[in-house]
Amino acid sequence: MSELKYTPIDEIEQIHSDLRKGFLSGKLKSIPYRKQQILNLAYLLKDNIERFQKAFEADLGRCTLEADFLEINATITEVKGAYYGVEKWAKPEKSPLSMNWTAMRPVTRKEPKGVVLIISPFNYPIWLSLGPLAGAIAAGNAAVIKPSELTPTISALVAELFPKYLDPELFRVVNGAVPETTKILELQWDHILYTGGGRVAKVVATAAAKHLTPISLEVGKSPVIVDPKCDLKTAAKRILWGKMANAGQTCVAPDYILVPQEFQDPLVDALTEVYHSFYPSGPAESNSFGRIITINHAERIKRLLDNSKGTIVVGGPGECDTSKKYIAPTIVKDVGADDSLMSEEIFGPVLPIVPVKDLDEAIKFVNARDHPLALYVFSSENSTKNKVFDNTQSGACVANEVLIHTAAEGLPFGGTGPSGSGYHTGKYSFDMFTHLRASMDSPSWLEILLGARYPPYDDKKAKALSKLSNISLPARSGSGSSPTRWFLFALVLAGLAVLTKRGRLGGFIR
Incomplete structure (x- = not known):
């Protein structure tokens, strides 16, 4: 196992400078x-893979x-x-x-933002660091990964492997805790992705604001609404698995269940049956x-339970052993809105x-709280699902x-409002780290049409x-006017553009 060594604070600024130099070298302009x-x-x-498997077991x-x-x-x-x-x-x-614009050949260039920073959490230290990194590389950025100090085996392994597989002039790992992260956030980055708790997210956002750095954040508490008209056995199995996977340390894990009072006991019975089948x-x-x-995280969860x-x-708390970082998988019913378990994101198997x-x-319960990172509903009725989603x-x-929606290809992963901003996974990671740069190339012959913009102004030019601007609106009833005139105009523009490209209007323009 690799030993975690913190990056010396006095080297962090140089790492940032080296990556800026690497980015400006233009290496990553090459697809x-x-x-x-x-x-x-x-x-x-x-x-x-085997080394990572052992590291996950250790951490x-x-x-x-x-x-x-x-x-x-x-x-x-x-x-x-x-x-x-x-x-x-x-x-x-x-x-x-x-x-109006086709002749100017308008195009959106997909360009890298520059040197980006990815601060990943302990709970999914690989997926939430190397996954976004793939998008950052695809977009042409240089990048620093700041893994969590709470997963020392994984963080050390990543630091060891990076220079063996990736260009060190473009991609680096900075390991450390609060002092190292504080130093990192003092520097100017071209984009920051942070995944973790709301308290630290505010610190990251504040630091980024000093440099007007764009950021993407992910935090949140994810409720489950259970409708009596659902496949109860499957619902219980999926909810309990989602809650207990990774010992509940998942940002989109079911945080709590909302269920009609009369259906609480049948749901509890189903969950209890699944519990015993999971852990015979x-x-x-x-x-x-x-x-x-x-241990500190375990003690926090136990206090909520107590x-x-x-x-x-x-x-329950009687089955927990915080000295061994063990919180027993726990189901608690009849929980009130003001209960300790509702005071913060649990981030554990409760x-x-x-x-x-x-x-x-x-x-109403969901809407009275911060927008969740994920909202789940179990129901066989489309009307119920739509009502929840639409409201x-x-x-x-x-x-x-x-x-598992977070791994579905083609879907964005991200929050809204207090649960975060920005999206990643797949192409969304590429988009997050990409600057959309507007570009156009206006030929000289367009002066025939646009020459009226130049002073001195008069009524003829204004008309x-x-x-040319075509500011007329459709009739109030919603029916549009005939597009024939503008269609013909577009054909003329297209023809002129072709002639220009072939060089047949050069003499006329000169």
Whole structure:
């Protein structure tokens, strides 16, 4: 196992300067070079899967199946997607046909933002660092990864492997805790991605504001609404798995359940049955259940449990051993809105159940709090699902499933409002680290049409420009006017553009 060594604080500014120099060298303007670096990133994981599996077990108590399914395989898949997608993603994008602008050949260039910073959390230290990094590379950026000091084995392994697989002039790892992170945030970056808790997110946002640095943030508390008209057995299995995976340390884990009062006991019975099927010999000795990241984190969760006024169904504070970072998988029913378990994001294997009057009250409960990072609803009724989705706000809204939407290809991952800003995974990571640069090339012959813009102004010129701008509106009834005149005008422009390209109007313009 690699030993975690913090990056000397007096070297951090030089690392930043070296990466700026590397970015300005233009190496990453080459799409083939970007692809090579992305492929190297994929092999960094694939060549060292066993070492990463052991590191996950050492830092988080994760079993191999959970480490592979939740993180390693998902990250390799995302990196591979960037490898195959970068050529298409990076192509300049032509603007739609426009009678006023087509002759100027308007185009949106996809350009890198520069040198970016990715601050990743302890709970998904690979997926939330190397996944976004693939998008940053695809976009042509240099990057610093700041892994969590709470996963020392994984962070040390990443630091060891980076210079063996990636260009050190462009990609570096900075390890450390608060002093090192503070130093990093004093520097100017071209984009910052931070995933973690709301308190630190405010610190990152404040530091970024000093340099007007764009940021993407991800935080949140994710509720589950359970409708009596659902596949109860499947719902219980999926909810409990989502809550207990990685010992509940997942930003989109089900944080609490809202269920109609009369359906609380059937739901509790179903969850209890699933609990015993997951851990037939008890979770304490199960190799399928992880551990909390630190003793302090375990003690925080236990305090929430100790102060809860809800009714323990399974687990509970009496079965916890914080000295071993063990919080027993726990289900608590009859939890009130003002309960200790509702005071903050639990981020542990404790599942509160909050009984409500009906669906309307559940929606009001969600809307009275910060927008969640994910909102789940279990129901067989489309009308129920639509009602929840149409009347709430959240980073994601998912029916009859939990967690795995974050790995679905083509879907963005991100929050809204207090649960975050910005999106990543797949092409969305590329977009996040890309500057969309407007560009056009206006030929001289357009002076025939646009010459009226120059002083001295008169009524004739004003009328000509007004006609060119086409500021007329459709009739109030919604019916539009005939486009024939403008269609013919567009054909003329297109013809002129072709002639210009072939050089047949050069003499006329001169």
